[in-house]
Amino acid sequence: MRCAEFDREQVLTQAMEAFRTNGYAKTTMQDLVAATGLHPGSLYAAFGNKRGLLLEAVDHYIAMRSQSRLDLLAGHSPLKGIHVYLLHMVDEMLRGTCLVTRAVMELDQDEELHQRLCRIHSNLEADLNQALTDAAAAGEIPANADIPTLTAYLLVGVQGLVTYSQCRNDPALLQAVVGQLLAGLTVTR
Known part of the structure; x- marks a missing residue:
């Protein structure tokens, strides 16, 4: 028996968007077939079941978001990188729901998924911590800033x-909030 050949990253991106749009519970196997262009048998053979596909789609989403965040943070001065990243988050959330947030809300009892979702937050925390450390070293925020806080x-x-943008699709307001978040970084205590 010959294995179906397909671009795994492309299939994961398409499945990720289906889950992101509809949520796990409302995404049917027919939705996944339509999104990926694969037959149900190929999806089952490659991912085991819908949950297996979700877990791999979440891993793919985490990897994509992590790389994007690192690129945005690295392309500028540290504080400007944080600003660009936050504005990027606003733009992304205005286009759709965060897969991680949606999965957390739907599947909070799934320990394996919970561990994957905690990883994206740990990675984000480490990246922001480094950007703030760099911002302090560059004099963009006070040198004595409490970096962990x-x-x-x-x-x-x-x-x-992420959450507020689901209720208020107002780019100007969300960008103003980003400005306020940045202003809070430079306050000396």
Whole structure:
């Protein structure tokens, strides 16, 4: 028996978008067939079941988001990189729901998925912590800044942007919130 050949990354991106749009519970196997162009047998053979495809799609989403974040943070001064990243988050959320947030809301009892989702937050925390450390070294924020607290502040801000953008699709307001988040980084205590 010959194995079906397909571009795994492309299939994962297409499945990721289906789950992101409809959520796990409302995404049917027919939706996944339509999104990926693969036959049900090929999806089952490659991923085991719908949950297996979701887990791999979440891993793919995490990898894509992590690389995008690192690229945005690295392309500028540290504080400007954070600004560009936050504005990118606003743009992304205005285009659709965050797969991680959607999965957390739907599948909070799934320990394996929970561990994957915690990984994206750990990676984001490490990246923001490094950007803030670099910003302090570059004199963009006070040298005595409490980096762990500012990192948590940004993490809460990012999650708030993700959630709030689902209720208020207002780019100007969301960008103003990003400006306020940045202003909070330079306040000396």
